[in-house]
Each structure stands twice: as C-alpha cells, then as structure tokens.
Amino acid sequence: MFFKIKSTDTESNARSGEIQTDHGTIPTPIFMPVGTVGSVKGVTQRDLEDEINAKIILGNTYHLYLRPGLDILKQAGGLHKFISWNRPILTDSGGYQVFSLADNRKLKPDGAHFRSHIDGSKHIFSPEGVIDIQRTIGADIIMAFDECPPGDATYDYAKKSLDLTESWLDRCIKRFDQTEPLYGHHQSLFPIVQGCVYTDLRKRAAEHIASLNREGYAIGGLSVGEPAEVMYEMVEVVNNILPKDKPRYLMGVGTPENILEAIERGIDMFDCVMPTRNGRNGMLFTSEGIINIRNQKWRDDFSPIDTKGTTFVDSRFSKAYLRHLFVSNEMLGPQIASLHNLGFYLWLVSEARKMIENKQFSSWKKQMVKKVATRL
RNA sequence: GGGGAGAUACCAAAGUGGCCAACUGGGGCAGACUGUAAAUCUGCUGGCGUAAGCCUUCGUAGGUUCGAAUCCUGCUCUCCCCA
Numbered sequence: 304m305f306f307k308i309k310s311t312d313t314e315s316n317a318r319s320g321e322i323q324t325d326h327g328t329i330p331t332p333i334f335m336p337v338g339t340v341g342s343v344k345g346v347t348q349r350d351l352e353d354e355i356n357a358k359i360i361l362g363n364t365y366h367l368y369l370r371p372g373l374d375i376l377k378q379a380g381g382l383h384k385f386i387s388w389n390r391p392i393l394t395d396s397g398g399y400q401v402f403s404l405a406d407n408r409k410l411k412p413d414g415a416h417f418r419s420h421i422d423g424s425k426h427i428f429s430p431e432g433v434i435d436i437q438r439t440i441g442a443d444i445i446m447a448f449d450e451c452p453p454g455d456a457t458y459d460y461a462k463k464s465l466d467l468t469e470s471w472l473d474r475c476i477k478r479f480d481q482t483e484p485l486y487g488h489h490q491s492l493f494p495i496v497q498g499c500v501y502t503d504l505r506k507r508a509a510e511h512i513a514s515l516n517r518e519g520y521a522i523g524g525l526s527v528g529e530p531a532e533v534m535y536e537m538v539e540v541v542n543n544i545l546p547k548d549k550p551r552y553l554m555g556v557g558t559p560e561n562i563l564e565a566i567e568r569g570i571d572m573f574d575c576v577m578p579t580r581n582g583r584n585g586m587l588f589t590s591e592g593i594i595n596i597r598n599q600k601w602r603d604d605f606s607p608i609d610t611k612g613t614t615f616v617d618s619r620f621s622k623a624y625l626r627h628l629f630v631s632n633e634m635l636g637p638q639i640a641s642l643h644n645l646g647f648y649l650w651l652v653s654e655a656r657k658m659i660e661n662k663q664f665s666s667w668k669k670q671m672v673k674k675v676a677t678r679l
Numbered sequence: 680g681g682g683g684a685g686a687u688a689c690c691a692a693a694g695u696g697g698c699c700a701a702c703u704g705g706g707g708c709a710g711a712c713u714g715u716a717a718a719u720c721u722g723c724u725g726g727c728g729u730a731a732g733c734c735u736u737c738g739u740a741g742g743u744u745c746g747a748a749u750c751c752u753g754c755u756c757u758c759c760c761c762a
Contacts, residue, residue: 339715361714399714407716420716451714495714526713554714561713576715583718584711599708629718630707637718 304443304491304518306331306550314665316542316569319656322519322550324443325488326383326391329358331550331571332655334562334648335393337579339363340370341386344579345634345641348388354614355645359390359443361574364436365397365428369419373439381441381486393574394442396433398468398495398523399555402451410450410467430474434482434492441486446521447475449495454528461499465508468497476515491518493552496541500529505537509544519550522570526556535564542569559588559651559675563668566655573652578644583637585629588647592677594622596640601626608639614646651675 308320322329351357379385408417414429437445449468479492498504525534552572587594601622609617628636658664
C-alpha cells in the first residue's frame, strides 16, 4: 500500500491524496460504504461501481466469521471473490461488536469471550485469532482488535480499556508481521487510537501508535454518544500527533456535517452505516439538506429526489413516488434511498477533494456544513 | 313470514354498571438511527389547552341509577338460519 498527499488546504489541516492498493487506487478524503456481512444493504455491486462509484467498501470480521464462516470464505478464494468485488475492501476487526454486543461477552486477558447472536454458540476472539481471520477474509486493509468503550465511560474505565486495547494491539502487530496474505495481494494493518473523551489518554494512545510505523492509522471510540464538539476536539488532539504522511481513518463517522468537520481536521477516510441505515428508514441526505421522505409534505412533490444528485435514481424518480414506496412498505423505497444517500456521501467527499485541490475548501465547507444539516 | 345475532373512534375489534376518552391490531402523523444482532425502534392519534383540566363521544330516542358504551323500552339499520 502506498499513500501520497496531493494537496493540502491553506487554512486548515484538510488534505487530499491517494491510497494505492493491489485492488486499485482510493482517492482521499473518501467515504467507505459499510457492507457488514458482505453486502452493502440494499445496493448491488454493480450500482456501487457504476452509480455510486464507491472506491472501497467495508466488511466485518465478527459477522463474516459467524456467517458464512471461514471455510466458505477460504473455499471462495477470499471475500473479494466471494462477493464479486474487485476493488479494495477494509474489514473491521469486530472490536465494535465486542462493544455493541456487550450483554453477550466477557473481556479476559486472552481475548473476548462471547456468544454468537445467531445461535448462542460460544466463541473467543483473541488478537491473534482476529488477525488470522482477517487474513482468511483477505481485505486490503484490516483493523487491529480493540475495545470500543461507550461515550460516557469513566476515566478509570477508559484507562483500563486503553491498557487492554494497547496490549491487544501489540499482539495483533506481532501476529500480523509473522503471517502472510493468503490470496496474493498485500494487506495493511491499521492500529486504532482509543482513549474515550480524555485528552491525556488520546495523546498517549496516539503517541504509542505513531511510534509503530504502520501504513495507516485509525481513530476509534468516537461518535459513541459524546457531543460532536468533543469528538472534533479528540480528532484534533490525535491528528496533531499522528504522522502526516499516513492515511487517517475516523471510524464510524458520521453525518455529512461530521465528515466535513473531520476532513477539515485532517481525516482521510470515513465509514458509517448512516447513509444506508437511515436511508432504509426514510432519511435522505442531500446537498440542500435532510429529508424525511415519509413526511406528508412530500406527498404531492413531483420534483426529482435530488436535482443535483449523481445517481440515476436522483433524476428519474420523484419525491412523491419515493414517499409512496416508503408508505407502502415497498422494498424498492429503501433501495432507492440507500443508493441516493451513498451517491451523496461519495459526491460530498469528491467535492471536498476538488475544493482542497482548488484551495477553496474552507469557504466551501463553511457554507456546506449549514446546508447539509438543514431540515427540509 | 318465523327464529337468531349484532350496531363501539378512519378501519377491524375488545370492553357488558364506576378503575373508560374507551384494550389491541391496522391505517395515519411525527421522531430516532454514527467502525449495522436494525428494510428497525419510539411517541402521538375525539375537541380545546403548554399543563392541571374542561367539553363532546360507543346506531337512535327515551328510561332506571348517585353514576351507563355496559341495565330496561321504542325505533332504525346490518348479518345469519328456516320457510
């Protein structure tokens, strides 16, 4: 993997660049659609390529390990082949699941003991095991196994959690460096900065991780309940420490507004379920603002879903029709909305790139932040 | 013609003397969703009011009762069975 910065903003820490992988080049800043179980929900691979122009998508170690399981993925020749996706893939390690499935797990020094949400069977995720699993899945970028504490975690808990995450990280790196990719393409391991909302913990974590000289770095444990301002502050603290010449990935973020704010603070990569999940639930993100398409006011609005949208659904279908689909519980509604939202997210980051390259990012961002957060 | 059952809010359907402005489901309206156990979840849904509360409502007209969607009588309508 190779990362190069193409352009930097004069008034902020925003930068544009390129990540080269064996499955193609990813322009940054980038948004990565989430395809947890090997499917970006409601959107076909063809639409991801041709309509949305997604450059990289996510998969999830926890979910793919449970289903379809490693034997199938190995037989298929890895996740790329299994899901017929020849562009880059990033897999999350399952750290977030360790957090969100907290009722079903116990954290022990050797790893996380948990029960499958599917059939209740018992499993252990160790740092080494998670690396091995991600070797089998075969994503281009794989993540260290971490604990993602909730936004309101106490300092004491946050510190203990960070100790655990750091010890797990050392083991992940050791295992990663001792093993080889299975399918002939390179894999990169990204460590994750934790530390909750505590500046000194974030600094410590960032310094530790910066010293490891990996190919890219992630910031995790944000957008988990803390105020947005706190998240931005943590991003600033961490990005001041992380090396500038490596890609920085802010995990799980966020709203269009969050993304613009984070780009301004030097983040290069994002993923979030919001465009797909909220899309399925009737929320559309557009360049003019946010639409709840189920609201009655769209009932007789026959204008296109988004006149400035980049996907075919934006100009082809009306708001009134899309509302009708949602109200009627037609599966086409969520599909159209997911496609639209992902198209918008990818458009947003590509605009950001252009603006950074044209040295117009700051002024553009200022007005865009207002627009995208408007409720229509 | 004879016998039986029933009429409850937008729809369906509980409730059969006070805890009923009325269970529940649907529909409608609104909200939530941030490294996806989510095409899911939550709230509201007679009127006025921020609220306490007040007013009106269970086919219709009367009656019994301190009190009626609930009991009694007349009327209207609907459905089922037998001729």
